[in-house]
Amino acid sequence: MLTGIMSTETTSRRGFLKGAAAASGAVSLFDIVPARALGLEGQTPPSDTIHFGHIGIGGRGRGFLRPMSNVGKQVKAPANLGGDGSRIMLPSLSVALCDVDTKRLDTAATLVGGKPKLYKDFRRLLEDKDVDAVFIASPDHWHALQTIMACEAGKDVYVEKPACNTIEEGRAMVSAAERYGRVVQVGSQGRSTLSAWQAANYIRGGQLGRVSRVLCWHYASPDGDWTPDSEPPPELDYDMWVGPARWLPYNVKHTHGAFRWMIDFGGGQIRDRGAHVMSIANWIMNCDDKGPVSIEAKGEPPHDGMYDSAVTMRVTYEFKDPDWTLVWAQPGTPSQELQAAYGAVYHGEKGPLTVTYGDGEPTNTEQKARDYAERCDCGKAFKSPGHAENFEDCIRTREKPIMHMEAAHRVASLCVLGNVSFQLQRKLEWDWVNERVVNDDEANRMLSRPGRGPWHL
């Protein structure tokens, strides 16, 4: 996270540290940097109970609630977040809840019990100094701004995937997390599963040889229908729900539970499940800090109805150094080895390997990878204890979590660029270092979406 930039290249490490310590007129080098360095032994423990705030507490957000009834009990980690559900979590409590829908707010408050503080404006929750960290499970078009503002307010963040809706948003999230030294875990929990680790261990251990293709499959999206616009229900602050996105009159079929099918809000399957399946692919293929050199999407949006995200879609991403191809296909060709509605097949010189799902569904891989992991740990893949557990660990250690912001931004970039290519119906040449499309004026403008006042990056 911290990048040292030395102003004088000729200064040696020892000389620099000695000089700085001497200039401080205080203590010796070894008083300043103890041998334990970043180890935590003997350190002040974190506060006894982590106080969580929750922004967005609809269906997904409720899964993160830490109810009052758990206080004083040994609570195991949720098993649908990658871990095996065996670890006892640090004591925690949901002390503040926020939603723009008061019905959802009331429901969540009842689930939590006690007297959590209730907010309709997330900024009031972020001001709350009693909140240590936040779970963000609002609609996708809010993820970036709320994460950035949470960092500005000093909160560690667990934000649902996809991380962002534009390239500019993702880069701004990375900057915010870095500027404030905050821990940000993005909710692509698949890479925290044992199966994903087994597959990573197997592939990075060279058992497939060189991997040249990763083919993701998923089923097609719904075609949609026509539902008339209407007045928003009284419990919903719709203006706040739209927030930084472009204004659209209220429609029950593009808000709760259905925003996924609008590109401006949810971005379709590729930004939903794609952010899970391709997260594992990027991780296994060591691409958490790089991107493809080209993106080409083909497919069709709904012929009719109110939605605009892809019904069918095949996106081909070409990576260089090393050269490999990633394909997102809805519908695609399912694995012959494992039954699942979605997942990816990794094709190497020595054969294929399947990894299914990557979200709350049971992620799985083939027996050969499991057997290999029993015999051998190649040491080239971090073994997460589970996504929530890893987040908790990083809150304590200040290390980067397994789905840190840069990695999440790179995965979200795949999803975003797939949609841009799909919308423009043309191939994009991508300069992943500078994050610009080569020689495409309109595509470059689509990498950013100015926020609707007063919301902006």
Next chain:
Amino acid sequence: MEDQKLLAAIQSENADVRFAAWRQAGESTAAVVPELGRLMGASTAPVSKAAREALTTMAHAVGKDADAPGRAALVTALLGLTTKSNSLPVRVHAFRLLSGIAGADKAAQVAAALRLPEVQEEAIYCLERIPGTDADRELLASYKDVKDDFKPRVLYALGHRRVQEAAAVCAEAMRSANKQIAMAAVRAYGRIGKPAAAAAVYPDSGALSEWQRVEEMDSQLRFADHQARDGNHTEAMRIYAVALGRAEEHWQCAGIIGLAKIGTPEAAVAIHPKLKSQNRVVRITAEKAWISMAPPERV
């Protein structure tokens, strides 16, 4: 597809026929734009959608290259749809399409709509996406003319685009008695990151809300980051030192991280006391910063 055939197919009762038409609309000429606008604004939902998507396809078809044949004519035709004679949804959609393809030569025409309350948010969205200094100039010029309730939005756009020439306007607006304007100026000033000739005076933090104090410090830190990157280490270190002196953990962390990026012995001296901070997070951040600042041993 010929223009008249396109317009007929767009109005078909068959969804697949409409779909095939709007997917091929990129082959049509700008002459169909007014009629597509009319169909979008005055038809049943399915036909309205087909007309809207046809306009979108046409814009995308000329979007890649600023000099693409037919682009100038299409931009002109879409500007025609932004006028008051069209329904509001049509005007809104036209501005959104123009945000992707309008060139600098149309910045002034788009900026004229910043004075129209019903479309000013769409106009500024469009202007914010048009590359080049012409759009910068139009945004900056509009600041004086727009009503007070829209001035914050203009300041946001200037900050988002990092319009260097707007630093002085922001510095001045930071003194505004209108708190919304003052805070928008604070935010823009930090994002622009260029010192104004006259010293910027931040609003009295005692008069700010809790969240406004967060925004103010964030803006100062962003400004400091720009100064550090531009080599103005003295000013950057001054701001980071302010952050280090605050009680809030994350502001101390931001100060440490900023100083570590400067990476001079003086920056290390400023970080040093934080190695013994009573706050665990601050201490760990300082330890990491300390280690990151040291260059590798020369071999």
